[in-house]
Amino acid sequence: MAQASENGGARSRAPLPLWVTGTLKTVGSIAVTMLGLVFITFVIGRVMPIDPVLAIVGERASQSTYNAVYTQLGLDKPVVVQFGYYLWDVMHGDFGMSLLNARPVSEDIARVFPATLELATLGVFFGIFLGVPLGVVAAVRKGSWIDQVARVVALVGYSMPIFWLGLMGLLVFYGMLGWVGGPGRVGIFYEDIVPSVTGMILVDSILDRNWTVLKDAFSHIVLPASLLGYYSLAYISRMTRSFMLEQMSAEYITTARVKGMSEWDVVWKHAFRNIRVQLITVIALSYAGLLEGSVLTEIIFSWPGIGSYITTALLSADMNAVLGGTVVVGLVFILLNIFSDLLYKVFDPRAK
Amino acid sequence: METLLDVEDLWVKFPSRQGVFDAVRGVSFTLGRERLGIVGESGSGKSMTGRAILRLIRSPGIVEATQISLGGDDLMKKTEKEMRAVRGKRISMVMQDPKFSLNPVMTIGAQIIEAYRQHNKVSHADAYAKALEMLEAVSIRDAERVMRAYPHEMSGGMGQRIMIAMMLIPNPEILIADEPTSALDVSVQRQVLDIMDKLVKDRGMGLIFISHDLNLVADFCDRVLIMYAGRIVEICKADKLNEAKHPYTRGLLNSLPRLDAPRDHLEVLKRDPAWSEAPSVSGRV
Numbered sequence: 001m002a003q004a005s006e007n008g009g010a011r012s013r014a015p016l017p018l019w020v021t022g023t024l025k026t027v028g029s030i031a032v033t034m035l036g037l038v039f040i041t042f043v044i045g046r047v048m049p050i051d052p053v054l055a056i057v058g059e060r061a062s063q064s065t066y067n068a069v070y071t072q073l074g075l076d077k078p079v080v081v082q083f084g085y086y087l088w089d090v091m092h093g094d095f096g097m098s099l100l101n102a103r104p105v106s107e108d109i110a111r112v113f114p115a116t117l118e119l120a121t122l123g124v125f126f127g128i129f130l131g132v133p134l135g136v137v138a139a140v141r142k143g144s145w146i147d148q149v150a151r152v153v154a155l156v157g158y159s160m161p162i163f164w165l166g167l168m169g170l171l172v173f174y175g176m177l178g179w180v181g182g183p184g185r186v187g188i189f190y191e192d193i194v195p196s197v198t199g200m201i202l203v204d205s206i207l208d209r210n211w212t213v214l215k216d217a218f219s220h221i222v223l224p225a226s227l228l229g230y231y232s233l234a235y236i237s238r239m240t241r242s243f244m245l246e247q248m249s250a251e252y253i254t255t256a257r258v259k260g261m262s263e264w265d266v267v268w269k270h271a272f273r274n275i276r277v278q279l280i281t282v283i284a285l286s287y288a289g290l291l292e293g294s295v296l297t298e299i300i301f302s303w304p305g306i307g308s309y310i311t312t313a314l315l316s317a318d319m320n321a322v323l324g325g326t327v328v329v330g331l332v333f334i335l336l337n338i339f340s341d342l343l344y345k346v347f348d349p350r351a352k
Numbered sequence: 353m354e355t356l357l358d359v360e361d362l363w364v365k366f367p368s369r370q371g372v373f374d375a376v377r378g379v380s381f382t383l384g385r386e387r388l389g390i391v392g393e394s395g396s397g398k399s400m401t402g403r404a405i406l407r408l409i410r411s412p413g414i415v416e417a418t419q420i421s422l423g424g425d426d427l428m429k430k431t432e433k434e435m436r437a438v439r440g441k442r443i444s445m446v447m448q449d450p451k452f453s454l455n456p457v458m459t460i461g462a463q464i465i466e467a468y469r470q471h472n473k474v475s476h477a478d479a480y481a482k483a484l485e486m487l488e489a490v491s492i493r494d495a496e497r498v499m500r501a502y503p504h505e506m507s508g509g510m511g512q513r514i515m516i517a518m519m520l521i522p523n524p525e526i527l528i529a530d531e532p533t534s535a536l537d538v539s540v541q542r543q544v545l546d547i548m549d550k551l552v553k554d555r556g557m558g559l560i561f562i563s564h565d566l567n568l569v570a571d572f573c574d575r576v577l578i579m580y581a582g583r584i585v586e587i588c589k590a591d592k593l594n595e596a597k598h599p600y601t602r603g604l605l606n607s608l609p610r611l612d613a614p615r616d617h618l619e620v621l622k623r624d625p626a627w628s629e630a631p632s633v634s635g636r637v
Contacts, residue, residue: 251452257408258519259467260440269466273457348457349502 030334037330038090041323042083050317055099095324100316105324108309113328114199115185116298116305119225120290122202126229127236128283134233135240139248140267150237157234162227166300169223181220183302190216224301228294232286239282243275250274276347284340291332356525356558357383357405357443358421358636364400364582365414375400375413377582381635383526383558387549388635389573389590390562391604397582398562402528405560406443407435423525441471444519445528446548449535450511454503461499464518471522486517490547509540516548526558534563545572566593566604577635578604581628587635600627 016024053069074082089096095105138150173180181187185201194201194208202221205214247253248271256270293307306325313321344351364376376397381388390398404415407427420427422442430438447453455463464483465476472479480499487495490513503511512532519527529548533541549572552559563569569576570593578586578601586598596602603621 251447251449252455254403254408254445254447255453255515255518256455258406258439258445260436260438260470260522261466262436270455270458274455276457349459350456350504 026338030338033334034327034331035087037334038087038327039083041326041330042086045319045323046079046082048317048319050319052099052319055317090327095327096320098313098318098321100313100318100321105321108321109306109324109328110199112304112306112309115303116291116293116307118200118202119221119228119297119303119305120287120293122221122225123228123290124232124283124287126226127232127286130229131233131236132240132279135237136244136267136272138237139241139244140263142245147241150241154234154238157230162231162294162296163300165230166224166227166297169227170300173223179219180223181216183220183300185220185303186213186217187220224297224303228290228297232290235286236279236282240275240279243278244271247271247274273347277344277351280340280343280347284336288333288336291336292329354384355382355637356385356423358419359383359401359405360418360420360636362401362404362417362420363415364397364404364409365416367412367414374582376404378632379579379582379584379635380632381577381584381587382637383560384637385556385558386575387552387559387561387573389569389576390560390579391564391566391569391576392579393564396579398564398579399530400582401579402445402530402560402562405528406439406445407432408439437471440467440519440524441522442524443526443528444522444524445530446512446515446519446532448531450503450506450508450515451535453515454511456503458502459499460501460503460506460514464499464514464521467518468521482521483517486521487514489551490514490517491543492517507540508536509544512536512544513547516544516551520551520555523555524557526560527552528560528562530562531564532561533568534565541568566608569593575635583628583630583632584635585627585630585633587633598627599624 052073053066053075057065057069070076074085077085086096093106095109097103098105098108101108134150134153138147141147170182174182190213194204194210194213197204197207201217202214205211205217244267248267250271253266253271256266261269291306293305293310295307295311297303298305298308306329310322310325310329312318313325359382360380362376362379363374366373366375379397379401390401392398400409403409404417405420405427407415407430409415415428417428422438425438427435427438454460461480461483464486465479468474468479468482469476474482483499484495487498492498492510492513498506498510498514503514506514512535516532527548532548533544536544545568548559551557561569561573570590573590576588576590576593577584578588578596578598580600586596586601588596588601593601594605596605600621600623603619606619607621609615609618
């Protein structure tokens with residue numbers, strides 16, 4: 001390795017191609033941000049007035065047992081060294097053991113995160129495919145009845161608490177009409193049938209070509225996903241509307257009309273192209289918010305996602321689980337940010 | 353002279369809470385194969401007149417006219433869809449600042465080709481060749497590179513020449529130039545005007561040149577309409593502008609500094625409320 005780098009590019013002054021430096025910069029910024037995130041969560045975990053040893057051994061354990069576990073956890077070493085160990089473990093995908101159920105936190109996260117990912121992805125798709133056209137139409141037909149309807153739809157989405165809307169949804173569509181499945185990810189008869197490959201039941205059942213499970217899983221996810229989607233729809237449609245209004249008054253829109261283009265082309269080929277960058281930011285934020293896990297939705301629909309996992313861990317002082325969950329959520333935020341930065345460069349020539 | 357466009361009693365109205373605001377008030381004029389200048393201060397309705405001809409005044413604005421006749425076709429009677437066949441194809445418009453009038457996220461080539469293919473059912477390759485030819489006609493060097501470039505990579509003068517190429521590529525009969533050089537450096541103004549003038553003359557087009565710059569209009573146009581408060585107050589031959597009689601025109605001329613006749617004090621325009629009440633002078637020939 002060392003030899004290779006000495007003989008290779010390290011000494012020669014030839015400038016690296018742009019995409020190499022760009023990728024290095026991106027990877028570097030991920031590394032620095034992640035390091036900061038892990039450090040902060042670690043410090044918060046250590047300054048919390050919680051004794052992790054007591055949480056494991058219980059209050060009645062003897063002093064010698066207590067001391068043994070204390071040493072085993074590495075708590076006798078300086079905090080910096082402890083952080084070093086923790087960082088090393090995290091880099092190897094090891095977040096330590098859950099103090100609550102004595103299982104590796106990484107296994108727990110590998111179980112709960114796909115559940116949230118599945119729900120959030122479906123939700124944000126719902127928000128994009130309905131919210132963006134609704135926002136565009138509301139802007140183009142500003143002041144019309146469609147605009148008014150869109151306004152009310154968004155206002156309800158902003159202001160209605162999800163525990164109420166979720167319960168009403170369950171009552172009507174599950175309890176009374178029976179159109180959708182109830183709480184949980186699949187019906188009890190379909191549990192653990194398809195082998196877990198991705199952890200997302202919709203994907204796993206497709207991979208297994210088990211259409212019965214797919215159908216059942218879909219009927220369970222559709223209500224919580226549409227509810228979450230409704231909230232992101234509210235946000236996305238309002239933002240789309242205001243972005244579009246700004247663009248529609250721009251002079252290049254007049255140019256497009258002077259060319260003799262139809263209003264449809266003016267809106268979609270010209271104005272819409274110019275809001276893509278802003279829209280990506282809004283969608284990424286919305287998606288990241290959903291990926292954090294919506295605790296209330298997960299509780300109402302008995303959805304074993306990362307939101308309720310972190311909350312439960314926090315309430316029972318299971319700091320390893322909290323730290324692990326926080327790092328994963330942080331990583332998701334960072335990756336989404338980088339992904340939207342990459343898309344900016346695709347959609348806006350000025351960003352290059 | 354053959355009449356290309358005949359505008360009769362054109363009004364542009366904007367209803368507001370304080371009542372209806374009339375931006376253009378009963379303007380009439382004709383346009384032949386000539387360069388017709390429209391001058392006036394900000395808010396005199398000159399830009400609104402240009403946009404009203406293309407029926408580009410958006411709601412809640414209202415356009416009314418006895419007729420806007422384009423070679424016998426009354427544009428006022430056309431549906432929005434029929435107007436789309438007129439825009440670009442028969443009447444086109446160049447706007448003030450290419451920084452804003454070109455779409456920032458589309459390549460210049462795509463925007464020119466789009467303008468051409470909107471009215472000509474040709475292959476992309478043919479449209480590309482035509483666009484290159486048009487860019488060369490407006491003295492753009494290295495046209496192939498420019499086709500791939502984005503508007504922010506262009507200077508103002510280049511942007512405006514690209515705009516002219518884009519608006520002339522479907523071969524319209526009339527070009528409305530709305531302050532086409534106001535956003536440009538003085539050094540490139542003349543160059544852009546000369547290119548526009550040559551193309552318009554070679555193609556036998558009619559040009560409506562909207563500007564606030566009296567000297568420029570006097571220099572560049574054949575005939576000048578002077579607008580004030582939504583009305584035409586005076587019409588004169590461009591080379592006879594110095595002999596203009598209306599006190600508003602005289603006031604404007606007197607408020608201009610002149611290199612050949614320096615003065616210690618420039619006159620300030622004194623406005624007579626009667627000007628805005630007087631009926632519009634007809635510019636029909």
